[in-house]
Amino acid sequence: MTKTQTPDELLGIDSVFDGEDLDSAKVVRQWLGEHVREQIGSYFQEGTLPVRELSKGLGDLGLLGMHLEGYGCAGTSATMYGLACRELEAVDSGLRSMVSVQGSLAMFAIHRFGSEDQKQEWLPKLAAGDAIGCFGLTEHDAGSDPAGMRTKAKRDGSGDDADWVLDGVKMWITNAPVSDVVIVWAKTDEPDKNGNPTIRGFVVPTDTPGVSVAEIHDKISLRASITGEVTLDGVRLPASAMLPEARGLRGPLTCLSEARFGIVFGVTGAARDALTTAIDYAGTREQFNRPIAGFQLTQAKLANATSQYSAITLMAAHLGKLKDAGTITPDQVSLGKMTNVDTAMNIARDLRAVLGGAGITADYSPIRHAVNLETVLTYEGTHEVHQLSVGRALTGINAFA
Known part of the structure; x- marks a missing residue:
């Protein structure tokens, strides 16, 4: 050997x-x-x-x-x-x-x-870690199209010192049930250059009157995560609660691109863990008087998964260098998120089968990674949205509309 x-x-x-x-x-x-x-x-x-x-x-x-x-x-x-x-x-x-x-x-x-x-x-x-924060952008009817949000922020009075009053509901908000502060994105009555409502961000302490959070239960995926629905009912905030440098969708989309970078790297960890778990299991699990690691089809699965894992890790490393150099673009992050999440999910699915019946238990990680990555494929830009972002970069044609 x-x-x-x-x-x-x-x-x-x-x-x-x-x-x-x-x-x-x-x-x-x-x-x-x-x-x-x-x-x-x-x-x-x-x-x-x-x-x-x-x-x-x-x-x-x-x-x-x-x-x-x-x-x-x-x-x-x-x-x-x-x-x-x-x-x-x-x-x-x-x-x-x-x-x-x-x-x-x-x-x-x-x-x-x-x-x-x-x-x-x-x-x-x-x-x-003395305070917990969350990010309130997604709504029941505004996921991939955040411009369609219904949460509103209105001035109560005139002048720059007037209070803001927020009303709306944010959905699928990670950390919300235990958060001390939520960054809420809302439409204001300030018109943008096209006459549409301007989207602004607000720093909202969760103990502010009118803020309520309901925890979301019965998730099949990403279960080791606390998720909630945030309701804002006449939430009164001082003028100082608004994020002064964020105007329009550029604000929340810049934040999402920042978070997607972490996903590009993160999912390689899920793939690595699924791979090492499958290798360890295959080396000790015996069938027909030999470890299943000695069968050609098992080795083919492990070899293919290693090839895919190596590729997405190198993708992440390259994007890391670009980000550290200050040259990374949102389209590059979209390519990384699209490629790495899909590939990691396929790795976890394929390697789950190496573990046979044991692979559907909580004792082994590949099935848990595979199920979790179904959520990662969807949040912070669905797989399809990132495909269209990359397609737009390649063709110069916007297929979203």
């Missing part, structure tokens, strides 16, 4: 990353192994996640908003953040979603578009 190699060793994947970035990822992997990995199957079955407990530990590690500068944030490279997302999603997509929503949506929105007062008030607490 020849010496075995891990999927990363076979192609020398680690050589494309800096040693400091890899060392940081190892620290994350070790912490997750000590605090989360053994319990994640139970969290998934129970449909829960101890967000507040985990956020404090993740904050102590410096993972929350780690790629942002100042205000208690670690200020790491984008690639280091991406590798952390890989380790988080190797445990569960719900865990990576929790961190991504906190850092790349709620915190990034305040960091990129907020006032200095908003940054000083919220970012240190969110970075430390």
Whole structure:
């Protein structure tokens, strides 16, 4: 029997990353192994996640908003953040979603578009895990078409100091049931250059009168994630609650592109974990008096999965370099999200079969990753929407309309 190699060793994947970035990822992997990995199957079955407990530990590690500068944030490279997302999603997509929503949506929105007062008030607490944030964009009837949102923000009075009053409902909001603050996107009565209502963002503490959150239960996918519906009923906010630098859809879409970058890296962790689990199982499970790893069809599945995993990891590494260089574009992120999620989902599905009947239990991760990735394929831009974004970039023709 020849010496075995891990999927990363076979192609020398680690050589494309800096040693400091890899060392940081190892620290994350070790912490997750000590605090989360053994319990994640139970969290998934129970449909829960101890967000507040985990956020404090993740904050102590410096993972929350780690790629942002100042205000208690670690200020790491984008690639280091991406590798952390890989380790988080190797445990569960719900865990990576929790961190991504906190850092790349709620915190990034305040960091990129907020006032200095908003940054000083919220970012240190969110970075430390002492406060939880969420991002209110999606609605029941406005998912892929956020411009169709019905949530409204109206001035009560005249002048720049007049209060805002918000009404509407946001749906599928990760972290919402345990959040201290929600970034709400709403249509205002300010006309844009085409005469349409201008979309603005607001920093809304969840203890504000008129804010209520209902937890969403009975999910089949992404069960180790806390998700909610946020209702805003006459929520009165001071003028200072508005994000001053965000005007129009560019604000929320910029935040989504930031979060999608984490997904590009994260799903490679789910693929790696499914692959290593299948390899380990195939080496010990015997049929016909030999390990199933010795059968040609099993080796074909493992070889194909390793090829696909290597490709999406290299895609993520390349996009990490582009982001660190400041040259990455939303279309490139769309290509990465479209390709990597679909490929990782197929890897997890194919490798589930290697485990036979045991593969449908919570004892092994491939089925859980496969089910979770069905959600990741849909959120923060569906697979089809990203296909059209890439198609538009290639042809110059907008197929959305």
